[in-house]
Amino acid sequence: MLLDLDRVTSYYGKTPILKEIGLGLPEGQCLCVLGRNGVGKTTLLRTIMGLTDRTSGEIRIDGASVGKAPTHVRAKYGLGYIPQGRQILPHFTVKENILLGTFARTDGRQDVPELCLTxxxxxxxNLHRKAGLLSGGQQQQLAIARALATNPRILLLDEPTEGIQPNIVAEIGQTLGRLNKEFGITLILTEQHIKVARKLGDAFLMMENGRIVARGPIHEMTDELIERHMTI
Incomplete structure (x- = not known):
């Protein structure tokens, strides 16, 4: 497995948000993480990146234990992260935002990767345009480009289609599909759009109250499961 989580519990302060999470992610797979708001989906990605207060259990990337490693070290093992809300720097140019990702590279390159331009x-x-002047969809593209500049093996995407026009949702979905199937980058994404999850995903898991309550290949993500775990 490229990524392994073994009995991982993750805390904010003294409160456990994720509880005894176990998952194995093969290289090249796209895993969609679903569930209602507040069930721990974002915390799962932040835990993998080392952005919560404390964790127990084991996190391994390609067999190497990274559960105690700081975020910048995990990035060098091949993790790229696109947070919810994108968190681009509005007063920096497009190029400057992308180049921020290069600091996590292990090959020393500090230029805009050709893949981002393609x-x-x-x-x-528009490399010299201020990022704050971009539309929401363009800013999401920029956030993905910045993560790609780290030269990742695994991309973690938190609600990549949230708050984006429907035509751009399709475009971003197509791009993520290319990254996964054409360029071989492993994906974990939290997603509310069922159609996007079914189109992109190889596998799914559903969460409730910080635990995994259903999982399997994407064709087993039935309407009944969606009704039970996602409707309010």
């Missing part, structure tokens, strides 16, 4: 033609044509 996947996102608008960004390629």
């Amino acid at each position: 996947l996102f033609p608008y960004l390629a044509q």
Whole structure:
């Protein structure tokens, strides 16, 4: 397995948010994480990145234990993270935002990767535009490009289609599909759009109250499961 979590519990302060999580992610797979708001989906990604207060259990990347490693070290093992809300720097240019990702590279390169320019033609044509002037969909493209600049093996995406126009949702879904199937980057994404999850995902898991309550190949994500674990 490229990524392994073994009995991982994750805390904010003294409160456990994730409880005894176990999962194995093969290289090249796209895993969709689903569930209602507040069940621990974002915390799962933040835990993998080392952004919660404390964890117990084991987190391994390609067999190497990283559960005690700081975030910047985990990035060098091949983790790229696109947080909810994108968190681009609005007063930096497109190029400057992308180059921030290069500090996690292990090959010393500090230029805009060709892959970013190929996947996102608008960004390629507007490298010197202030990021704060981009639309929501363009900012999401920029957040993905910044994560790609780390040269990741695994991309963690928190609600990548949230608050984006439907036509851009399809475009971003297509881009993520290319990254996964054409370029071989392993994906974990939290997602509320069932159609996006079914189109992109190889496998799914559903969460409730910080625990995994259902999982399997994407074709086993039935309407009944969605009704039970996602409707309010």
